[in-house]
Amino acid sequence: MSVTIETPSRPRTRKQANWEKYGWLFMRVSGPLLIVLIFTHLVVNLVLGDGIKAIDFAFVAGKWADPFWQVWDLAMLWLALIHGTNGMRTIVNDYAGQVKVRRALTTTLWAVCALLILLGTLVIFTFDPCPAGASAELLASFCPAQ
Amino acid sequence: MAELSVPTIESFTVTLIVRRFDPENDTEPKWEDFDVEMYGTDRVLDALHKIKWEQDGSLTFRRSCAHGVCGSDAMRINGRNRLACKTLIKDLDISKPIYVEPIKGLPVEKDLIVDMTPFYKAYLEINPFLVATDKPNKERLQSPEDRARYDDTTKCILCAACTSSCPVFWTDGQYFGPAAIVNAHRFIFDSRDENAELRLDILNDKEGVWRCRTTFNCTEACPRGIEVTKAIAEVKQAILRGRA
Structure with a gap:
């Protein structure tokens, strides 16, 4: 007696492509990077030199006059916001059962993230501590008198 | 003739608080406690058997081999997922009641049985x-x-x-x-x-x-x-x- 066994492999209807793999990879890469970026940021700002007393408008202006710190802060801004938003998205996926609620929350998250990234990037690159044409009492003390 | 002395085996009483649900009468699960006399060699599964056989025959749970191989009696014991047949009662804190619940995340059908x-x-x-x-023609070698x-x-x-x-x-x-x-x-x-x-x-x-x-x-x-x-x-x- 012979028994015919059909090929057991069931063809799987492929679900829509997803970015979860890249999301996971991004979290793994940005996490360690952020540890370095943030702790260096904290040490440079709060510990080295005059320490916490050195922080004022002039200190920030001085840092952003240097392209190195511009890029540093830019990397911190982008990585932290995307890392954080993706983490929030994961939590939303866990706890928002209804598709509509889930979609609304996720869309809001990414919209806020994009807005903050946009504004932050704009500030880092267009920051001018002594804007021309500003009234004298608003200008910082180190600005050349106009 | 010398008297034959039979050493008595030490026993102890434990309280089991079992999460129960009867789909025919209950709208939601409730806790019910049972006191059982147990020995050092007894497992949580033995306590459940004792309850079912001697106190309340309606207590419902799955078990097959009762020796940690079939995987039927996974349940949440004192907040941790374990096999009832592999958990010795004396290894738990018997000064307090032992909480037994169905495993979480799957729909409860009755008492400790979930829909798998x-x-x-x-x-x-x-x-x-x-x-x-x-x-x-022969087995695949590895x-x-x-x-x-x-x-x-x-x-x-x-x-x-x-x-x-x-x-x-x-x-x-x-x-x-x-x-x-x-x-x-x-x-x-x-x-x-x-x-x-x-x-x-x-x-x-x-x-x-x-x-x-x-x-x-x-x-x-x-x-x-x-x-x-x-x-x-x-x-x-x-x-x-x-x-x-």
Whole structure:
């Protein structure tokens, strides 16, 4: 007696492509990077030199006059916001059962993230501590008198 | 004639507080406590038997082999997923009541019995069988090293202790769950199997391995000591590499 066994492999209807793999990879890469970026940021700002007393408008202006710190802060801004938003998205996926609620929350998250990234990037690159044409009492003390 | 002295075996009384649900009469589960006289060699399963046989015959739970092999009696004992047949009562804190609940994340049918269908469905989805196109006349040979590669995950008894301890699975039943991934791992890393790519593709799903948050609940819950979280991590790595 012979028994015919059909090929057991069931063809799987492929679900829509997803970015979860890249999301996971991004979290793994940005996490360690952020540890370095943030702790260096904290040490440079709060510990080295005059320490916490050195922080004022002039200190920030001085840092952003240097392209190195511009890029540093830019990397911190982008990585932290995307890392954080993706983490929030994961939590939303866990706890928002209804598709509509889930979609609304996720869309809001990414919209806020994009807005903050946009504004932050704009500030880092267009920051001018002594804007021309500003009234004298608003200008910082180190600005050349106009 | 000398009197025959029979040493008495020490016994103790423990209170079991069991989460009960009768779908015909209850709208929601309730706790019920039972006092049972137990010995040092008794397990939680023996206590449940004693309750069912001597106190309340309506107490419902699954068990088959009663020796830690069939995987029928996974339940939440004192807040941890364990097999009732492998948990000695004397190893728990018997000065306090012992809480026994059904495993979480799967619909309760009655008392300690849950509907395992979603669990098995996820298991079936990963094609839990050897796929090989060759038709050998003898058994397929494998080196001890190749066999050792997936040895840990062959130990799974599908008791669902891991999957029902996973916080991601609790809130999102769509997640494949640790048990399905462990059983995929068992074939993905089997040198005789030819379908690793399909399984990796299946687990690259939105609800696949990437949902794992590495909380290690599954590793802690596994009554067989499988390093579940490690197995999931290996599957993640294999997906990133694109092969086993």
